[in-house]
Amino acid sequence: FFFPAMARPHVLVIPYPAQGHVLPLMSLSRYLAKQGIQITFINTVFNHNRIINFLSKSSSHDYLGDQMKLVLIPDGLEDSPEERNIPGKLSESVLRFMPNKVEELIERMIGESTIISCVVADQSLGWAIEVAAKFEIRRAAFCPAAAASMVLGFSIQKLVDDGLIESDGTPKVNKTIQLSPGMPEMETNKFVWVSLKNKESQKNIFELVLQNNKSIESTDWLLCNSVYELETAAFGLYPQILPVGPIGWSQSLEDDESTSLGSFLPQDRDCLDWLDRYIPGSVIYVAFGSFGFMGKIQLEELAIGLELTKRYRIWT
Structure with missing residues (x-):
């Protein structure tokens, strides 16, 4: 990242509220904090409490330091916690409840004279990019998974044009395809939005992918938790995606304890x-x-x- 000269850059980090999304963004946040950047890390109330509960039983709390602040907002599922284990339901609730809460947080930070240098949001939270754009804050979308998953989302219109899926994402044919030579083969009936068993959730997730594609067009950076050498074809197809991986459990910054920071449960x-x-x-x-x-x-x-x-x- 490059920021104009200022006393201390401040980055607001917003992960999708699931373990595989929170952990790599927490690791990235720690790395940025080690470079002297102030971090405000947003989490849902539920996940925040799980992390804090784990930190209270672990020496990992020492790794937060004064460079990182954890804040919490509701996910809207306080009255139906079992739905947090259903991807479609969780995404629907996040979209309904979190945007206004994040906007209120940013307004409060600005009101307290906090200058936010950049918002780093999970790629699946396109609304967070839109909120940052509203305040004219620089923004980066982060994909915690393989670059191929981003490329799939960006290729939806081509899949429609090629007659492989309907405009609502429903496969027209069951076929194994490659988005580009050198990329992994994919089955049309196993695309991420198709794999959900509930038809309504399939529709909602597909529409969310389309909306996210549109939202992240305004990002300053597209970051991916991958390595160029492992996904040369995917990065070649969309060179605007920047590989910054591997980030997560495998990234040891100082010692093994620090890599568990952001985990919802203690290591066994x-x-x-x-x-x-x-x-x-x-x-x-x-x-x-x-x-x-x-x-x-x-x-x-x-x-x-x-x-x-x-x-x-x-x-x-």
Whole structure:
């Protein structure tokens, strides 16, 4: 980032309220803080309390320092917390409740004579980019996943023009495609918005992707938690995407404890003694993220496949 000369740059960071989104942006925030940049990190009340609860039981709180401030706003699901585990429902609620709260926070900060140098928002929160633009604040959209996921979203109109999906995102054909030579193959019936089981959620998420695409056109930077060498084709297709990864668990800034900052739960280290019995690279790690959905048949097929590898494994 480049900021005009000033006493101390101040960055407002807004993650999507899920573990795989909060953690890398927290790591990026810590890195920026180490460069002398003041950070205000926004989180939902629910996730904020989980992080604070974890920090109270861990020495990780020492890594916040005076360069980072954690603030909280509601996500609108206080009366129906079970819906936080449903991606479509969570996104719908975030879109309804959070924009006004973030705008109020920025107004309050400006009223307190706080100069916000830049807003860094999760790429899926296009409304946050719009709010920053309203206040004429410089802005960066951050994608915590692979660049291929961003490219897929940016390629929607081409998918429609090529007759692969309807204008509402519904696949017209079940087909394996490549957005560009060298990029991973994708199945049209497994696009992120199609994979949701609820039709209404599919529609809402697809419309949200379209709106986000429009919103982030006004960003000063498009950042992605990836590495150029791993996704050369994707970055070649959209060179405006800047690789800044890897950021997250693998990024050790000072020691292992600091990498857990932003985690909703404490690390379970009970497996380390077991892992130490085996040579490096011999154990398979299996994980599906916060919102991983898998049917009974898929689960059984995966379990059988893992058994056939005859390799030791950790399944989380």
